[in-house]
Amino acid sequence: MSHPQPGPRTLFDKVWAAHVVQQMPDGTCILYIDRHLVHEVTSPQAFEGLRLANRRVRRPDATIAVVDHNIPTSDRSVPIAEPESALQVETLERNVAEFGIPYFPVHDARQGIVHIIGPEQGISLPGFTIVCGDSHTSTHGAMGALAFGIGTSEVEHVLATQTLLQKPAKNMLVEVNGTLAPGVTAKDVVLAIIGHIGTAGGNGHVIEYAGEVIRGLDMAGRLTVCNMSIEAGARAGMIAPDDTTFDYIRGRPFAPQGEAFDRAVEYWRTLPSDPGAHYDRLVALHADDITPMVSWGTSPEAVLPITGTVPNPADVEDEAARAQMVRMLDYMALTPGEKLTDIPVDVVFIGSCTNGRLPDLRAAAAVARGRHVAPGVRAMVVPGSGIVKQQAEAEGLDQVFLAAGFEWREAGCSMCLGMNPDKLAPGQRCASTSNRNFEGRQGPGGRTHLLSPAMAAAAAVTGRLTDVRSLV
Amino acid sequence: MQPFTTLTGVAAPLPLANVDTDKIIPAQFLKTIKRTGLGVHLLHTLRFDGAGHERPDFVLNREPYRHAEILIAHENFGCGSSREHAPWALLDFGIRCVIAPGFADIFNNNCFKNGILPVVLPREVCDQLMEDAAMGGNARLTVDLARQVVIRPNGEEIPFNVDPFRKTLMLQGLDDIGQTLQQDAAIDAYEGRQREQAAWMPGITVR
Numbered sequence: 001m002s003h004p005q006p007g008p009r010t011l012f013d014k015v016w017a018a019h020v021v022q023q024m025p026d027g028t029c030i031l032y033i034d035r036h037l038v039h040e041v042t043s044p045q046a047f048e049g050l051r052l053a054n055r056r057v058r059r060p061d062a063t064i065a066v067v068d069h070n071i072p073t074s075d076r077s078v079p080i081a082e083p084e085s086a087l088q089v090e091t092l093e094r095n096v097a098e099f100g101i102p103y104f105p106v107h108d109a110r111q112g113i114v115h116i117i118g119p120e121q122g123i124s125l126p127g128f129t130i131v132c133g134d135s136h137t138s139t140h141g142a143m144g145a146l147a148f149g150i151g152t153s154e155v156e157h158v159l160a161t162q163t164l165l166q167k168p169a170k171n172m173l174v175e176v177n178g179t180l181a182p183g184v185t186a187k188d189v190v191l192a193i194i195g196h197i198g199t200a201g202g203n204g205h206v207i208e209y210a211g212e213v214i215r216g217l218d219m220a221g222r223l224t225v226c227n228m229s230i231e232a233g234a235r236a237g238m239i240a241p242d243d244t245t246f247d248y249i250r251g252r253p254f255a256p257q258g259e260a261f262d263r264a265v266e267y268w269r270t271l272p273s274d275p276g277a278h279y280d281r282l283v284a285l286h287a288d289d290i291t292p293m294v295s296w297g298t299s300p301e302a303v304l305p306i307t308g309t310v311p312n313p314a315d316v317e318d319e320a321a322r323a324q325m326v327r328m329l330d331y332m333a334l335t336p337g338e339k340l341t342d343i344p345v346d347v348v349f350i351g352s353c354t355n356g357r358l359p360d361l362r363a364a365a366a367v368a369r370g371r372h373v374a375p376g377v378r379a380m381v382v383p384g385s386g387i388v389k390q391q392a393e394a395e396g397l398d399q400v401f402l403a404a405g406f407e408w409r410e411a412g413c414s415m416c417l418g419m420n421p422d423k424l425a426p427g428q429r430c431a432s433t434s435n436r437n438f439e440g441r442q443g444p445g446g447r448t449h450l451l452s453p454a455m456a457a458a459a460a461v462t463g464r465l466t467d468v469r470s471l472v
Numbered sequence: 473m474q475p476f477t478t479l480t481g482v483a484a485p486l487p488l489a490n491v492d493t494d495k496i497i498p499a500q501f502l503k504t505i506k507r508t509g510l511g512v513h514l515l516h517t518l519r520f521d522g523a524g525h526e527r528p529d530f531v532l533n534r535e536p537y538r539h540a541e542i543l544i545a546h547e548n549f550g551c552g553s554s555r556e557h558a559p560w561a562l563l564d565f566g567i568r569c570v571i572a573p574g575f576a577d578i579f580n581n582n583c584f585k586n587g588i589l590p591v592v593l594p595r596e597v598c599d600q601l602m603e604d605a606a607m608g609g610n611a612r613l614t615v616d617l618a619r620q621v622v623i624r625p626n627g628e629e630i631p632f633n634v635d636p637f638r639k640t641l642m643l644q645g646l647d648d649i650g651q652t653l654q655q656d657a658a659i660d661a662y663e664g665r666q667r668e669q670a671a672w673m674p675g676i677t678v679r
Contacts, residue, residue, distance in 0.1 A: 022655055028637040030655055030661050034673070042555065044505035055649070058659075061675035070503065091505050102678040123676060135554040135578060149578055151556035152507075153585035161652045163659060167635070183603060197492055200548035200574060231549060235577050260672035267670070285513045299490055320546065417553075418499040426522065438494040438552060440517055459566035 008274030010171045015146040015271065019129045021163055030167045034128040036158050037114045038065040038101065038213065040092040046156035047095040057099045058162040063426060064123055065096045065103040068113045069419045073409040085420065100443035102245045108204050112411040115139040115353035119223060120387055124254025126268040128308065131158055136353050136435065138229040142222035143249075144241030144271055146206070149230065163286050169235045170204055170280040175211035178287030183469040184209020184263075185363065186221030187355060187452035189213060189285075190228040193292035197283055197301040204236025205281065207274065209239050211289050215396065219248040220359040227354045228435050231300035240272035244260030294340055294465055295329035295437045296449040302437070304340060306467045312336035330437055331425075332447050340465050343449070348379040348460040349429040349442070350406075350453050352416040354383025355433035360453040361392050365400040365435075367457035367471060373405035374463030380407040380422070382414040406460065418443045431459035474587045475645030479568050480614040484488060484531045486515075487601035491545055492577060494512065497561040513565030527629035532565075536609035540565075544594065544602050545572045550579025550619055559586045569615050584638045587645065589617060591632045601623075617645055639673030 009017070021030040036059075043065075044465070045324045050057070057063065070085035080086040096103040104110045115136050118124035126144035131137060133155040140147035155471035162406065170361065172382040174193055194201075207229050215464055222239050229237030239245075246265050258262045284392060291305040304311070310329065313336065316322040329336065335341070350364050374378045381401050389411055392398060398408045416434035418441070424430055426445025433456050434441075437448035450467060458466040501513040509566055519530050526533045533541065537620050543562070549572040550558060559582045568588055573584075574596040574652070583590045593601070604625050616624040617639060621629040652659075666673070 022658045024637055026636040028635070030652060030658065032659070033675075041502050043555075045507050049649075051649075053649070061677065064676050064678075082503075088503055088505060103677045104678065125673075133556075135552065137554075150552035151554055151559075151578060151582035151585060154581065157649050157652065160649050161659060162663075163652060165637070165652065195526060199551060200576070203548070203577060223477060230552075232575060233548065254674060254676060256672045256674055260674070264672040267672075282592060320487075320489065391674055410610065417494075419502060436492075436494070436552060438492045439609070440498055441494050444498065444500070445522065457608070 001289055003228065007377060008277040009270055009278065010273040010277040010355045011144065011198060011208055011238050012146060012169065012171055013277070015127055015129065016168055018127065020245055022398065025440040028165055029090055029165050029167065029424065030163045031129060032438055033131050033204045034062060035118070035123060035157050036063045037118055037130065037132035037137070037272055038063060039069060039114050039132070039156070040067045040088040041135065042152050043090045043095065043155055044088065045124050045152050047099065048157055049156040050159060055160045057101060057159045059104065062099045062261060063101045065101050065340050066111055066114050066117060069413045069417065071106055071412045072421050073412045074421070076410055082421070096375045103466040109386035109390060111124055112388065113353045113356060115227065115372050116356055116384030116388065119143055119219065120252070120385055122249055122255030125249065125255060126245060126270050126343070131164065135230045136227055138234065138237050139223050139353055140224040141229065141238040142219065142238050144245055144268065145237055146230055147239065148236040156394065172202060172205040172207045172234070172281040172283065174207050174209050174283045175278040176209070176213035176285045176287060177211040178213060180213055180287045180290065181231070182205060183454065183472065184290055185452045186217050186224040186319060188293045188394040190225045191295070191303045191450065192285060192290045193365050194228060194232045194300050196285060197232050199231060199301040200233040202229060202232040205234050206236045206238060207232065207234045209237060209297060214239060215242070218359060219244060222356040223357065228300065231435060239341040240267045292452065292455050292468055294455065295448070296332065296334060296340065297325070298331055298439050300329070300435070300437060300450065302328060303450070304345045306340055306465065308340055309448045310336050310338040310340065341467060342428070343465045344463055345377060345431045345449070345459050348377060348456050349415040349432040349434065350380065350456050351382030351414050354435045355453050356382060356388065358388050358391050360433065361388070361397050364453040364457040365397045367454050367468060368404040368406060368461065369400050371404055371461040373460050377460055379405065379460035380409055380415065385411045404461070415442050417441060429464060431456045473585070473647065474615050474646045476589050476642045478614065478616045479541060480608055480612050482536045482539055483544055483605040483613045484540035486531060486543055486545045487602060488553055489546035490548045493550055493555050493558040493622050494552055495552065496558040497555065501594060502555060502557050503604035507560050508563035508564055508649055514561040514565045524578065541567055542569045542571065542615065543567050544598055544605055545658040546568065546598065547573045549575050551576040554578045558581045559583050559588050571598060571601060578609045582597055584642060587642065589615060589642065591622060592617065593630060593632055597630060617646070629659070
């Protein structure tokens with residue numbers, strides 16, 4: 001689907017150009033969408049809109065639906081207790097039946113968090129445009145796709161037309177070179193990037209992640225990095241597809257098979273940015289400067305190395321920034337100068353679309369093995385999908401976690417956001433592998449510290465934020 | 473969608489940066505299957521204490537700001553989750569225009585789909601408008617989309633930029649799905665090319 005274009009182009013430029021149906025005089029494009037992922041929270045009003053206007057779904061065969069936000073991660077043999085959650089799930093089931101949309105029901109092993117199952121099933125592929133009514137759709141950019149979150153009106157637009165009205169984004173290159181030290185993971189890399197460019201640093205841009213560190217990440221790590229692009233304000237995050245990508249995709253159920261796969265790879269190899277392609281902004285980080293990270297505030301940019309101390313508002317010159325820090329510290333109940341490793345936790349959450357994949361669970365289990373959750377701490381492990389759960393159980397990871405006093409739960413969004421029974425109580429403090437530490441994100445009044453799966457497991461066994469490197 | 477032409481109304485100052493959509497409408501209110509009725513939950517934790525009582529000092533709990541139609545905030549308004557429940561909650565409360573130094577991209581898109589005009593103005597201008605807004609009901613602001621100006625109570629006009637395509641849709645209250653469907657032939661043609669050039673691309677069938 002390539003159009004001849006003068007000059008060297010970025011990965012984003014190429015994927016964009018290959019999907020322009022029509023361009024208007026002001027630069028707005030009708031952009032074709034290859035894959036539309038649908039879940040229960042942001043779709044009911046869109047389907048209702050279709051019904052009211054007597055419109056059909058243009059490409060059910062480019063659409064996949066799943067429930068993830070509302071469903072409990074406890075015993076699945078009992079009905080959903082919360083009536084409004086049950087209604088959203090039932091509504092999705094009615095809608096997918098009425099409009100003929102492929103669907104993984106809750107009792108299907110393939111059910112899971114929408115951003116876990118897309119890559120896992122081979123639905124999210126390089127060079128694709130992928131959208132979903134969820135901001136963490138940026139995750140799928142790790143496949144070499146252009147993937148971004150949309151609102152419900154846009155969900156309706158895609159259902160009806162298989163396109164979106166969009167203007168091209170600017171290009172930002174984030175390069176991370178060097179070699180990560182032991183104990184430093186993809187999550188630490190992306191937290192360091194967000195800390196560096198800020199929560200609005202990517203606004204209006206698509207970030208392409210590159211450099212030796214990114215190249216060296218497995219697909220789970222790349223998905224973690226792209227997942228949090230939205231936390232830097234970016235429209236999307238992308239990583240050029242390479243042999244790591246192709247090896248991951250080969251044989252996945254919804255990926256092209258056999259000769260079709262070979263033809264696809266031929267095309268995918270043309271996607272990486274051309275030498276000399278133009279980026280509007282360049283950012284470089286070095287692996288030597290990245291340590292295990294933890295967030296201390298209520299914005300994902302409020303992060304520090306675990307070796308640090310709680311910052312002091314008195315050190316901040318800008319009045320508005322100082323006021324914001326005071327507010328964050330007050331909400332988080334932290335004292336300036338306090339060592340981060342002295343902060344006790346009540347709850348540990350390992351899971352989410354950021355860190356709910358098999359390698360994430362392996363990293364956490366490696367720390368949990370032979371240790372035990374500290375007294376008074378509730379620690380939960382929530383696989384990102386039914387398939388991740390099966391694979392982890394086949395490796396015996398569930399037994400490692402259970403023996404160490406962790407809960408082993410069913411797949412879903414769980415405690416990443418307060419929409420299902422997994423919530424923090426007011427005032428509770430959580431070490432969480434999820435993506436957002438906003439006020440009340442994990443439950444009203446809850447306090448969130450973002451960190452990697454290994455760091456979360458370390459916090460679980462010591463009962464406080466801990467430098468995982470001190471446990472190995 | 474209700475057209476947006478000219479709006480004159482009370483503006484509420486909200487001098488906070490990075491107001492995320494979780495703050496605009498927390499997750500516990502996303503379980504609705506409707507677009508309406510979310511106004512009572514707008515900015516829930518800022519407006520109400522843990523027992524559900526109004527915080528009397530919060531701007532939207534005070535007169536005349538209970539009837540605000542314009543909100544003025546600081547940088548990166550609407551960051552985080554893509555939930556369109558955020559603009560739905562603003563609209564249901566009665567707010568048709570948000571003025572800030574910058575908006576998160578998805579929130580910005582969602583506003584235009586709902587007849588809410590996001591106006592980007594420099595921080596110092598926003599601060600000046602917040603001072604105007606602090607004068608309350610006697611100091612209404614006017615937002616004129618056709619002329620692309622915000623008019624201060626003293627009559628001063630402040631120009632702003634807006635995307636021409638979106639401006640047209642907003643002024644006329646047009647349904648953009650209807651607009652796109654008029655280009656059905658172009659979409660058909662694209663799909664034809666894709667079937668030919670990317671024949672390897674599978675469709676999704678769940679078994």
